[in-house]
Amino acid sequence: MGSGKSTVGALLAERLGVPYRDTDADIVAAEGRPISDIFVDEGEPYFRELERQAVAAAVAEHAGVLALGGGAVLDAGTRALLSGLPVAYLSMDVEEAVRRVGLGAARPLLAVNPRRQWRELMEARRHLYTEVARVVVATDDRTPEEVAQAVLDALELKDV
Numbered sequence: 001m002g003s004g005k006s007t008v009g010a011l012l013a014e015r016l017g018v019p020y021r022d023t024d025a026d027i028v029a030a031e032g033r034p035i036s037d038i039f040v041d042e043g044e045p046y047f048r049e050l051e052r053q054a055v056a057a058a059v060a061e062h063a064g065v066l067a068l069g070g071g072a073v074l075d076a077g078t079r080a081l082l083s084g085l086p087v088a089y090l091s092m093d094v095e096e097a098v099r100r101v102g103l104g105a106a107r108p109l110l111a112v113n114p115r116r117q118w119r120e121l122m123e124a125r126r127h128l129y130t131e132v133a134r135v136v137v138a139t140d141d142r143t144p145e146e147v148a149q150a151v152l153d154a155l156e157l158k159d160v
Ligand SMILES: Nc1ncnc2c1ncn2[C@@H]1O[C@H](COP(=O)(O)OP(=O)(O)OP(=O)(O)O)[C@@H](O)[C@H]1O
Pocket: 001, 002, 003, 004, 005, 006, 007, 008, 024, 067, 069, 070, 100, 101, 139, 142, 143, 144, 147
């Protein structure tokens, strides 16, 4: 959450000369309401289902860089869709997260006691991120451009 998927994803797409897409944005556009409203109105399982469909559509029709939602890996069907693809996990520590996004209430899973919740979320998710990722790139103390370069290097992709 806030590790730079959207920022770095867009930079990577530019460097590679391919389109950029973000499943969170796809879901918001299709539903016509913010993600926080979907969580509150329908619950997290409903959102994960929408997210799996959004990832499936993007994997099938999008030839470019795809940024996923921070919790997409929680769904086994979504993990299966990512299998074999060049997935990069952008990691950061909690202090960097506080600096970047302030762990604000706009993120529905961090609404109460965000610092502790962020740590708990990461404990629960870290193994799933590493399971689906081909490469892990630490983003702490790196600019978005440096992170994009590190992803290109780690995935052995050539920019244009
Ligand atoms: N390497 C970086 N160094 C400093 N700030 C960064 C870096 N990468 C992103 N940011 C900033 O952190 C914030 C979150 O970045 P971004 O929205 O790209 O993250 P995200 O992973 O897409 O978040 P979400 O999980 O909400 O989709 C933005 O304000 C962005 O400008």
